[in-house]
Amino acid sequence: MAKGRYQKWLESENLVLLEGWKRNGLTDKQIAGNMGISVNTLNKWKQRFVQIRQALKIGHDSANYAVERKLFQKAINGNTTAMIFWLKNNWRDKYNDSELSPEERKLAVARVEKLKADTRISNARAKALEGNSEAGALKESTTIIDDIGAIEHAENKDVKDD
Structure with a gap:
């Protein structure tokens, strides 16, 4: 690995790229491949550099919020499957399939x-x-x-x- 290779990924335009890849659903392995590094190196960089870790977290969270918003809209619009899924995951004490008392x-x-x-x-x-x-x-x-x-x-x- 070339010394200082991580530095280009700390630049703002590359952090936005990392965030976008994660938001689009790419796995860490796929992102590492796009970066030209191993997934082990990416994991080390995530531990070492808060900027990289934050960019990937923001991208991941953005994707989750977008899906949550779509699921909620489908539930509100009467999609029964979406309604059941939403209630089981967001109101577990009332809508629980568990056979346990x-x-x-x-x-x-x-x-x-x-x-x-x-x-x-x-x-x-x-x-x-x-x-x-x-x-x-x-x-x-x-x-x-x-x-x-x-x-x-x-x-x-x-x-x-x-």
Whole structure:
């Protein structure tokens, strides 16, 4: 890759081009091909340069708003399919095809929250143990793990009580 190749894509006319490509529905792979770079390079540039990331986000959002506007117009004009789609996606608590009862949905949400908590606990344990080879650090890690265990026990008790 030539040094500074990204700089031409930071110019305003090229940012508009990126935005337009995304608004027209091109994938990142297609956009990278148009730019003459790999999709991996585009992903790195999106992380590194807010201008590129913003141009692609604005293009993507513009496309979504345009489709949403058209769908809404079709729903308002009596297109039954558009009406159903709109209501299922924008009024989920009322127009839900789920076969789960409200209580079952609450339980499913609680299970997801517990899984997230378990993941946070596991990550905290791993982080606490990572690189702690000195005796003082090891003792501190053990204390942290004990504290995490107490939190885990309390969270499990709360879920069972529900």
